Amino acid sequence: MKLDEIINRIGIIRVRAKLSARALSLAIGKNAGYIHLLEGKRSFEPSLGVLLDIIETCGSTPEEFFYGNFYDYETDKQTLEFLRTLSKTQKEAIMNLYKK
Numbered sequence: 735m736k737l738d739e740i741i742n743r744i745g746i747i748r749v750r751a752k753l754s755a756r757a758l759s760l761a762i763g764k765n766a767g768y769i770h771l772l773e774g775k776r777s778f779e780p781s782l783g784v785l786l787d788i789i790e791t792c793g794s795t796p797e798e799f800f801y802g803n804f805y806d807y808e809t810d811k812q813t814l815e816f817l818r819t820l821s822k823t824q825k826e827a828i829m830n831l832y833k834k
Contacts, residue, residue, distance in 0.1 A: 747788075
C-alpha cells in the first residue's frame with residue numbers, strides 16, 4: 735500500500751469517527767497540527783506505532799484499515815460470518831451455483 739493510500743484512509747476513518755485533525759492529533763499524544771500536516775503535505779510517514787494509535791483511536795482495526803477493498807470490508811465480513819454458519823453441504827451448494 736502506498737503512502738497516499740494510507741493517508742487517504744487515515745482521513746476517511748478520522749472523519750467517520752467524527753474527529754477533527756486537531757482532536758486526533760492530541761488524542762494520540764502528538765502536537766495539535768500533526769494530523770493536519772500529515773493529511774495536507776503528505777511529506778512524511780507516520781511510524782507503525784503512531785499509525786496503530788490512529789487506527790485504534792478512530793475506532794477501526796488494522797484488519798479493516800489494510801483490507802484490500804476498504805469500502806467493502808463490513809459487507810465482506812458479514813458475508814464471511816454468515817458463510818461460517820452454514821453446513822459443508824450448504825457451502826458446497828453455494829459454490830456449485832457460483833461455478834455455473
